[in-house]
Ligand SMILES: Nc1ncnc2c1ncn2[C@@H]1O[C@H](COP(=O)(O)OP(=O)(O)OP(=O)(O)O)[C@@H](O)[C@H]1O
């Protein structure tokens with residue numbers, strides 16, 4: 001579904017991805033692990049068209065993504081839920097969800113998708129008229145994911161969805177990630193919580209200083225001594 005090959009990218013004159021290659025098959029949850037500053041967010045931003053690649057190729061369902069504007073990449077079926085949530089605090093929950101569907105005009109289907117995200121996140125249904133800025137951190141994270149789903153993506157890019165959440169909510173978020181995947185959405189998941197990420201993922205990649213250093217099934221990565229010592233606390 002997604003094939004990234006030899007991707008180089010960075011900011012201005014600096015390069016922080018030095019030839020990243022990864023593949024995502026339809027139906028998978030892929031974990032992208034790595035320390036702070038490894039280039040995880042930059043990889044997602046390059047796929048979304050928010051960071052311009054300096055070299056390499058990226059193809060989605062066989063068609064190149066290189067040079068496409070971010071909104072056209074969304075139209076292709078790729079939706080990113082950014083790190084730090086970025087919901088609009090002065091808009092209501094419902095208005096934030098409508099923004100997620102801004103490239104679409106299929107009203108009936110949008111309504112259906114709204115019901116679908118409310119089924120996934122019942123707390124958002126209860127709070128649909130509340131200002132997003134008054135939601136708890138966990139609820140804001142749910143809203144960010146729900147907004148991402150409103151673009152009706154076939155590939156969802158999630159950047160640190162569990163960051164800063166209480167343990168109980170962390171479990172709930174990973175449960176929901178699994179459900180979204182079982183409903184047919186392919187997921188590329190960036191996470192600091194390697195333990196939970198490898199529990200839900202099918203395969204994973206480890207990024208170090210802008211290079212993929214390990215690629216394997218999630219089960220094999222969870223057993224890997226290097227992964228254990230660096231990301232799973234020994
Ligand atoms: N907007 C930016 N301008 C300049 N440099 C940046 C920018 N964003 C990130 N970088 C640099 O690019 C490198 C990779 O950062 P990136 O945010 O992709 O890492 P990350 O793996 O997502 O880290 P974290 O786990 O902290 O989110 C880092 O050295 C970072 O300082």
Ligand SMILES: [Mg+2]
Pocket residue numbers: 040041042083159
């Ligand atoms: Mg990041």
